Amino acid sequence: MEVDQPNEQSDASKWSGRWNHIKKVLERPSPFAHPDFEASSEILEFMQENCKLLVIGAGGLGCELLKDLTLNGFRHIHVIDMDIIDLSNLNRQFLFRQSDINKPKANVAAEFINKRVKGAQVVPHFCKIQDYDSAFYKQFHIVVCGLDSIIARRWINGMLISLLEYDDDGNLDQSSIIPLVDGGTEGFKGNARVILPGMTACIDCTLDLYPPQVTFPMCTVAHTPRQPEHCIEYVRMFGWEKEKPFGDIPIDGDNPEHITWICHAACKRADEYGIQGVTYRLTQGVIKRIIPAVASTNAVIAAACSTEIFKLATSCALPLNNYMVFNDVDGVYTYTFEAEKNDTCIACSQKPRNLTFAPKTLLRELIDHLCEDSTLQMKRPGITTTINGKNHTLYMKSIPSIEEATRPNLSKSLADLGLTDGQELIVADVTTPNAIVFRLKITESETKS
Amino acid sequence: MIKLFSLKQQKKDETSTGGKRKATAAQLRLTKDMNDLQLPKTCITKFPDPDDLLNFKLIISPDEGYYRGGRFSFSFKVGLNYPHEAPKVKCETMVYHPNIDLEGNVCLNILREDWKPVLTINAVIYGIQYLFLEPNPEDPLNKEAAEVLSTNKRQFEQNVNRSMRGGYVGNVYFEKCLIK
Numbered sequence: 001m002e003v004d005q006p007n008e009q010s011d012a013s014k015w016s017g018r019w020n021h022i023k024k025v026l027e028r029p030s031p032f033a034h035p036d037f038e039a040s041s042e043i044l045e046f047m048q049e050n051c052k053l054l055v056i057g058a059g060g061l062g063c064e065l066l067k068d069l070t071l072n073g074f075r076h077i078h079v080i081d082m083d084i085i086d087l088s089n090l091n092r093q094f095l096f097r098q099s100d101i102n103k104p105k106a107n108v109a110a111e112f113i114n115k116r117v118k119g120a121q122v123v124p125h126f127c128k129i130q131d132y133d134s135a136f137y138k139q140f141h142i143v144v145c146g147l148d149s150i151i152a153r154r155w156i157n158g159m160l161i162s163l164l165e166y167d168d169d170g171n172l173d174q175s176s177i178i179p180l181v182d183g184g185t186e187g188f189k190g191n192a193r194v195i196l197p198g199m200t201a202c203i204d205c206t207l208d209l210y211p212p213q214v215t216f217p218m219c220t221v222a223h224t225p226r227q228p229e230h231c232i233e234y235v236r237m238f239g240w241e242k243e244k245p246f247g248d249i250p251i252d253g254d255n256p257e258h259i260t261w262i263c264h265a266a267c268k269r270a271d272e273y274g275i276q277g278v279t280y281r282l283t284q285g286v287i288k289r290i291i292p293a294v295a296s297t298n299a300v301i302a303a304a305c306s307t308e309i310f311k312l313a314t315s316c317a318l319p320l321n322n323y324m325v326f327n328d329v330d331g332v333y334t335y336t337f338e339a340e341k342n343d344t345c346i347a348c349s350q351k352p353r354n355l356t357f358a359p360k361t362l363l364r365e366l367i368d369h370l371c372e373d374s375t376l377q378m379k380r381p382g383i384t385t386t387i388n389g390k391n392h393t394l395y396m397k398s399i400p401s402i403e404e405a406t407r408p409n410l411s412k413s414l415a416d417l418g419l420t421d422g423q424e425l426i427v428a429d430v431t432t433p434n435a436i437v438f439r440l441k442i443t444e445s446e447t448k449s
Numbered sequence: 450m451i452k453l454f455s456l457k458q459q460k461k462d463e464t465s466t467g468g469k470r471k472a473t474a475a476q477l478r479l480t481k482d483m484n485d486l487q488l489p490k491t492c493i494t495k496f497p498d499p500d501d502l503l504n505f506k507l508i509i510s511p512d513e514g515y516y517r518g519g520r521f522s523f524s525f526k527v528g529l530n531y532p533h534e535a536p537k538v539k540c541e542t543m544v545y546h547p548n549i550d551l552e553g554n555v556c557l558n559i560l561r562e563d564w565k566p567v568l569t570i571n572a573v574i575y576g577i578q579y580l581f582l583e584p585n586p587e588d589p590l591n592k593e594a595a596e597v598l599s600t601n602k603r604q605f606e607q608n609v610n611r612s613m614r615g616g617y618v619g620n621v622y623f624e625k626c627l628i629k
């Protein structure tokens with residue numbers, strides 16, 4: 001077997017044997033492959049030339065993911081992260097150097113990878129995921145998340161679900177599926193999962209797998225503290241607002257002056273109750289709700305996620321079904337299970353239903369339709385919608401102050417309300433366990449549902 | 450199991466269609482919660498901006514118990530992570546109450562350690578109303594009030610009345626919150 005000689009030739013294309021290890025998997029049949037898998041040299045070409053990935057987060061997991069994916073042969077990768085590099089990142093976020101401190105993570109990571117891995121074309125986005133709309137997310141074949149925020153996870157989950165398309169019989173158009181590979185780590189624990197939006201359990205289906213942040217009972221914090229954390233929490237909840245040490249501003253966990261002030265105040269309280277152990281680090285940990293990151297856990301989880309992306313993109317093996325847990329607190333423990341799709345999940349259980357109206361239809365007529373249509377028979381529907389990222393309440397009868405404010409909308413036409421073709425309406429009613437999403441079809445022809 | 454990609458499948462770089470951005474799960478859930486609100490007759494809600502279901506006020510006017518005749522305002526802030534996280538509730542009326550401190554913090558288990566996503570805004574409102582019917586000296590935030598309640602109910606009642614009429618209890622001044 002030929003051995004790679006990267007030092008002798010700098011041109012990647014002439015580096016013979018560069019992709020031998022990948023080709024062994026992609027150019028030979030395998031009992032583990034997807035039933036429709038056909039070994040061919042075109043698969044590697046697809047990976048390198050066409051397949052477009054989005055990596056969300058350029059932190060601990062993100063650095064590992066970018067390295068793994070590009071060394072695997074993927075080239076067209078976008079990375080999005082709103083953070084800048086902090087000194088404390090450098091021990092594990094290995095694409096960053098001391099001189100990169102205060103620069104955007106996404107940009108530095110992309111530049112490093114593009115320089116280091118021949119052929120890589122990583123495109124950075126220094127912003128929030130919420131800054132882009134569906135047109136941006138549509139361009140990707142697979143999205144991978146290395147985030148520590150549940151809000152952001154749920155957001156991208158909802159975004160990918162909203163991109164699903166159904167035909168008139170309600171059948172899912174499989175080409176509209178963008179798989180979501182999600183990695184998460186917390187100290188020595190981690191997980192990797194594969195979500196096929198609309199088909200398998202989504203983030204919201206399994207929200208109980210993400211335990212809510214530890215909260216201490218308020219009365220314990222206020223009157224019977226026993227742990228140093230209780231004292232810090234006390235200052236966070238009561239002391240900050242009362243004393244406003246830096247004026248009327250919220251606590252900034254990244255501001256050392258804020259943490260120092262809280263730490264001192266918490267020490268004082270700890271002394272009163274004879275509690276030991278309030279330190280600057282602990283204070284920052286409690287305020288920022290930090291669990292120390294472990295480089296090896298990130299590496300394992302990122303590797304698992306990258307492998308899943310490789311399997312999804314090439315069909316050379318069946319993907320993880322669908323949740324892998326990893327724990328190396330004490331030895332190594334790992335197992336997989338199938339997280340179940342929740343039939344009443346608010347994010348993925350329903351396909352948008354169509355409602356067809358003429359633009360001059362009044363909102364009142366639309367509501368009458370919801371109540372009178374034999375398949376709906378609603379009682380007192382409340383309707384909200386989102387236009388240009390801003391929520392609007394169109395009508396809601398059950399809350400007097402809102403009813404009064406939105407009553408004039410009843411006699412406005414859909415066009416006057418700014419509702420155009422394709423607009424989604426959220427309709428809640430006592431007759432259904434969840435709010436229902438309707439997609440408005442606006443045509444000049446006659447009203448039908 | 451589906452095979453996801455045909456080879457050479459190219460995803461389109463579409464230009465923005467704008468405006469059709471999909472609702473978040475929080476928005477779906479909140480629309481449902483709000484539409485299903487069924488308030489006891491002692492409670493009303495006020496939404497300064499009807500488009501903003503995340504921020505509103507609850508006004509409770511108890512018709513029985515120690516706080517009968519008073520009028521208490523609470524601010525609700527619902528986060529984007531609702532219902533994974535409980536709404537944030539503060540009492541805006543200064544009240545002499547064992548479970549509400551003078552800064553307006555409310556000690557209600559379902560607002561913190563016992564919050565679960567299956568709970569609703571309605572459940573929180575009922576929980577707060579219950580605090581006015583059955584103040585609980587076991588879970589004190591205002592320790593002085595709790596002590597009086599557990600040792601001398603008549604004194605507690607007098608203190609509540611004095612605070613609601615507007616006046617001092619101990620060295621703390623309470624604004625009037627009685628309605629005629």
Ligand SMILES: [Zn+2]
Pocket residue numbers: 201202203204205206342345346347348349
């Ligand atoms: Zn779901």
